[in-house]
């Protein structure tokens with residue numbers, strides 16, 4: 001099937017070239033980082049994780065959200081999603097690849113990454129995260145590829161593929177739960193030390209991932225002869241709607257616990273993010289935009305008129321993607337580190353090289369996504385004609 | 386150390402026989418058993434559980450700074466704020482980000498956040514508290530490390546294997562005391578005078594106070610204890626007759642964020 005990736009329109013090649021160029025640029029800066037050290041980022045002794053880890057966290061969510069198309073199809077026999085499961089699975093493949101790359105890029109000593117396998121430490125959540133992420137990547141590649149192959153030859157997928165698809169459902173939940181546990185089990189980091197962390201991660205994932213999938217479906221429809229389907233998009237839209245609202249609800253639950261209990265080391269992080277601390281207010285406008293934007297998007301999506309109109313739906317999905325990204329990509333990680341354990345405020349902002357490396361990894365992910373989608377869509381077109 | 390010199394040599398020799406010499410020999414051993422550079426000499430100091438008592442009443446500001454300086458000198462800790470060469474001068478914000486600290490001073494409300502009353506003894510309010518890794522008995526940093534590069538020895542010291550660390554910085558997120566530093570860039574140009582008794586570090590690894598494990602192995606007290614003019618005592622918590630036990634019997638002590646269940650092993654007399 002790989003040959004399908006090699007022939008395409010000028011636009012397809014153009015897109016690949018742009019993405020490859022961005023990837024190369026990011027790679028150059030990564031070489032610089034390897035040489036100089038992570039000091040070329042904005043990270044510090046106080047805020048020791050930043051942009052890279054945030055992208056990783058966000059993308060684990062995107063990857064996990066594939067379950068939102070797989071689950072209805074396999075567990076509830078919701079036939080309509082048969083058309084789009086492949087898009088969800090290939091999105092997961094691209095997203096997990098980016099996750100693993102971001103983690104690697106964040107390491108001080110990437111040359112020693114295999115130490116995690118050489119000295120397996122089951123007590124460390126990072127060890128489990130590595131296992132579930134790699135497992136999930138493998139699952140989605142195998143399932144996606146085989147299902148597509150079968151579709152091409154108009155045969156039913158073998159039984160073992162079905163079994164693997166069932167396995168992938170709890171597995172998807174596990175990747176985001178384990179990722180939340182990276183943060184939620186640390187004493188003395190009040191912003192993260194909450195049982196709602198994993199549920200919040202999942203809800204924001206099931207809002208952001210399907211939103212992205214909707215946008216991708218609309219793009220696929222526009223630029224190919226394959227139509228993922230109106231019904232499919234509408235069902236996804238409902239998932240986005242309720243996941244977004246649940247996400248806002250979970251956030252409010254956390255706000256209640258923190259501010260009614262008045263525990264200072266839990267409140268301080270919220271204060272930093274939403275009103276500023278010690279006169280440091282860098283993230284305040286972003287956080288308000290994220291919170292208000294997310295709430296508005298969720299409420300508007302409840303309105304069937306706005307949801308059924310694909311233009312407003314696309315705009316609202318865009319808003320969900322941006323606001324969940326700010327929440328997880330900017331607020332969650334820095335917010336957990338500010339103030340530091342000695343209640344001092346050191347702010348964090350990514351540097352230009354850091355942003356370019358990040359962009360490079362995203363470009364790599366979208367390159368993989370473009371190629372995989374190209375293959376999938378070509379097969380679908382072939383089967384149709 | 387849970388291993389004596391002879392046994393160490395035996396194991397090392399065995400691994401060489403197996404063709405696993407070099408660093409490989411160390412990697413075969415479980416962490417906590419042995420570290421590459423520390424082999425206890427005759428007359429090394431040993432304990433069941435090392436603890437430190439800092440008598441802040443006896444510690445004047447000057448001595449506190451000297452303790453920190455002594456520690457940083459014998460461990461080749463780089464100084465980014467005041468580089469040895471004017472050419473290396475960094476923008477203060479950047480220098481602040483790169484900082485490496487093993488032992489430094491903080492005010493009460495930073496060292497013991499949440500514990501400071503609105504009106505407190507003036508002396509204590511302005512007191513410079515020496516802070517360092519607490520060598521927690523239940524250390525979150527060890528719990529989270531994915532490679533056992535941070536590990537706990539039998540004598541309670543929380544050690545770093547800087548040859549194994551992958552630089553994921555999970556331990557920095559895990560430590561609730563901000564005791565850990567990362568080498569964001571090559572630290573060597575910023576080390577004032579190269580102290581031969583301790584290795585310098587490469588980029589990309591985490592480091593922190595080790596209770597001077599390398600000095601204990603040579604029968605020496607930790608550098609800060611030696612510099613403290615008696616304000617810091619160091620010894621075995623399990624030994625009833627030790628000086629630290631005597632202090633703990635005699636004085637009321639506090640520990641940093643003990644409510645987190647980490648069981649810190651640095652005690653403060655205020």
Ligand code: SF4
Nearest residue numbers: 518519521524526560
């Ligand atoms: S103070 Fe921090 S670095 Fe030291 S043992 Fe405790 S948790 Fe680990």
Ligand code: SF4
Nearest residue numbers: 530550551553554556
């Ligand atoms: S940075 Fe090094 S010591 Fe810290 S958790 Fe990672 S591997 Fe362990």
